[in-house]
Amino acid sequence: MVTKEEILKIANLSKIYVSEDELESLTHDMAQIIAFADTVNAVSAGTQEFEGISGRSNILREDEVIPSYPREEILKNVGGGEDGYFPVKKKN
Amino acid sequence: MAKYEMVVGLETHVELSTKTKIFCGCTTAFGAKPNTNCCPICIGLPGTLPKLNRQVVHYAIKAGLATHCNIAEDARMDRKNYVYPDLPKAYQISQYDKPLCYGGYITLRSGKKIRITRIHIEEDAGKLVHDRGDTYVDYNRGGVPLIEIVSEPDIRSIEEAREYLENLQLIMKYIGVSDCKMQEGSLRCDVNLSLRPVGSDEMGTRAEIKNMNSFSNMEKAMQYEYERQAELLDNGEAVEQETRRFDVGSGCTESMRGKEDAQDYRYFREPDLVPIHTSPQTIQQLLQQLPELPDSRTKRYLEYGIAPADVASLVKYQAVARYFDEACQGVENPKTVSNLIVGQLFRRMPTDEEKETCTVAEKTAPAQLRELVQLLESGKIRMNLAKTTLETMLDTGKSPSQLLSAEDLSQVDDTALTEICRQVIADNPGNVADFLGGKEKALQPLIGAVMRATKGKADAKTAQKLLRELMACAQ
Numbered sequence: 217m218v219t220k221e222e223i224l225k226i227a228n229l230s231k232i233y234v235s236e237d238e239l240e241s242l243t244h245d246m247a248q249i250i251a252f253a254d255t256v257n258a259v260s261a262g263t264q265e266f267e268g269i270s271g272r273s274n275i276l277r278e279d280e281v282i283p284s285y286p287r288e289e290i291l292k293n294v295g296g297g298e299d300g301y302f303p304v305k306k307k308n
Numbered sequence: 309m310a311k312y313e314m315v316v317g318l319e320t321h322v323e324l325s326t327k328t329k330i331f332c333g334c335t336t337a338f339g340a341k342p343n344t345n346c347c348p349i350c351i352g353l354p355g356t357l358p359k360l361n362r363q364v365v366h367y368a369i370k371a372g373l374a375t376h377c378n379i380a381e382d383a384r385m386d387r388k389n390y391v392y393p394d395l396p397k398a399y400q401i402s403q404y405d406k407p408l409c410y411g412g413y414i415t416l417r418s419g420k421k422i423r424i425t426r427i428h429i430e431e432d433a434g435k436l437v438h439d440r441g442d443t444y445v446d447y448n449r450g451g452v453p454l455i456e457i458v459s460e461p462d463i464r465s466i467e468e469a470r471e472y473l474e475n476l477q478l479i480m481k482y483i484g485v486s487d488c489k490m491q492e493g494s495l496r497c498d499v500n501l502s503l504r505p506v507g508s509d510e511m512g513t514r515a516e517i518k519n520m521n522s523f524s525n526m527e528k529a530m531q532y533e534y535e536r537q538a539e540l541l542d543n544g545e546a547v548e549q550e551t552r553r554f555d556v557g558s559g560c561t562e563s564m565r566g567k568e569d570a571q572d573y574r575y576f577r578e579p580d581l582v583p584i585h586t587s588p589q590t591i592q593q594l595l596q597q598l599p600e601l602p603d604s605r606t607k608r609y610l611e612y613g614i615a616p617a618d619v620a621s622l623v624k625y626q627a628v629a630r631y632f633d634e635a636c637q638g639v640e641n642p643k644t645v646s647n648l649i650v651g652q653l654f655r656r657m658p659t660d661e662e663k664e665t666c667t668v669a670e671k672t673a674p675a676q677l678r679e680l681v682q683l684l685e686s687g688k689i690r691m692n693l694a695k696t697t698l699e700t701m702l703d704t705g706k707s708p709s710q711l712l713s714a715e716d717l718s719q720v721d722d723t724a725l726t727e728i729c730r731q732v733i734a735d736n737p738g739n740v741a742d743f744l745g746g747k748e749k750a751l752q753p754l755i756g757a758v759m760r761a762t763k764g765k766a767d768a769k770t771a772q773k774l775l776r777e778l779m780a781c782a783q
């Protein structure tokens with residue numbers, strides 16, 4: 217059972233605004249998602265806790281420097297940034 | 309007698325000194341231009357996959373072994389979700405219920421053990437720069453590897469908190485996993501503090517003070533928080549469980565967020581990373597790589613008969629301690645070596661930074677100091693000459709054999725010394741009369757004259773004894 221309050225709490229934690237109209241359908245969807253996850257859990261019961269998807273562990277890389285990206289590339293998605301930074305503007 | 313006792317646990321973040329970040333090959337070098345040590349992985353672009361740095365796992369295990377922790381055979385990574393601009397993915401990859409290390413401790417001078425709950429690995433967040441209401445983010449630090457060392461609430465005073473943190477810092481520096489510079493943010497700590505009436509063993513409601521970045525700030529914050537909570541309890545009010553920030557300017561702690569909006573991190577397993585399995589062989593290998601740790605060094609040096617204060621100042625700097633150990637090889641009394649190091653070598657390296665790398669070693673090798681001490685122990689030279697020779701060694705980088713002449717190394721036998729003392733008494737009738745008249749001080753210039761006449765080779769104690777005897781006879 218998923219309550220509207222729980223949906224609002226999760227939305228709040230995720231910084232997502234949910235309108236009153238959406239709340240009803242989201243609550244319904246979330247209940248279905250959880251039911252689906254329960255089904256998956258039931259099927260996968262018996263799997264060892266530490267088995268990854270492939271059953272592998274310790275996929276590690278060596279501590280060797282790889283050149284970073286040019287800053288223009290890094291800041292491309294924020295319109296080139298400001299003075300080399302990612303700007304986070306206050307809402308007006 | 310204080311009415312309340314403080315109950316404190318510390319969460320310490322230590323930045324690991326790996327060459328690259330925890331999940332990508334970007335450099336961890338400090339002080340680069342903003343956002344120049346970044347790639348799609350560490351700025352959290354969709355479609356990228358993290359790849360765990362082996363050295364991070366090894367450093368964390370070493371930290372665990374050095375603090376008597378158990379190492380988890382199987383550990384895993386989890387996502388800690390929160391939305392804040394310093395975190396580009398809106399989650400931090402950390403460890404939740406399966407940390408790498410657990411169940412250790414750190415011993416204080418009193419013998420008391422402060423238990424360590426766990427040590428886990430995680431990624432650092434980016435740095436926020438605030439300017440006129442706007443915020444600017446630099447992700448160079450984002451993805452730099454951290455270990456978080458969580459203590460049990462075993463600490464009962466500001467002094468214990470300080471000692472715990474100092475020990476932790478020293479251990480991490482000794483094992484080479486971090487430079488632990490508080491001023492550069494590579495060692496930061498959160499303080500969980502509550503009060504209870506003295507004699508009670510119940511736990512009070514605690515407040516968490518975030519991000520202490522210096523020892524003095526931590527102490528001030530703890531003192532303020534103690535007084536604040538004591539006042540609340542005195543007035544019959546409740547302490548709120550909340551997160552507080554220490555304001556350096558005012559010396560106060562202020563509420564950041566209370567229980568009602570306590571963080572719900574919605575931890576879940578990181579699906580992009582496989583579990584970490586640590587074999588007994590790996591643990592054994594890492595154990596063998598650990599150097600002698602501060603506790604064991606301290607114990608050993610105390611057994612040499614060195615004063616506790618001197619032991620502490622030798623152990624505090626690993627490079628100095630190594631220099632000392634090397635200089636002591638084949639020496640009868642290590643205490644002589646420690647006296648010369650603490651008394652004379654330390655004056656040549658007054659700052660912590662200099663002692664940290666033991667800069668005098670560039671001029672005077674440990675073997676040269678050992679040579680000097682061995683001359684002293686074989687009676688070839690006296691302490692006075694040893695001290696002046698050491699100063700010249702430190703000035704010139706020369707060894708004792710280069711500086712001391714055959715004459716310097718010839719010993720003053722007792723017959724010759726008696727003769728010199730007689731001469732000094734004959735030459736200084738004024739001082740002799742003063743001394744015989746009861747002025748103990750008048751002996752000093754006479755001893756000085758003997759030392760000058762023997763070029764410092766005489767043993768001052770023997771000279772004093774001889775002078776007294778000769779003057780008593782002459783009376």
Ligand SMILES: [Zn+2]
Nearest residue numbers: 332334347350
């Ligand atoms: Zn990167």
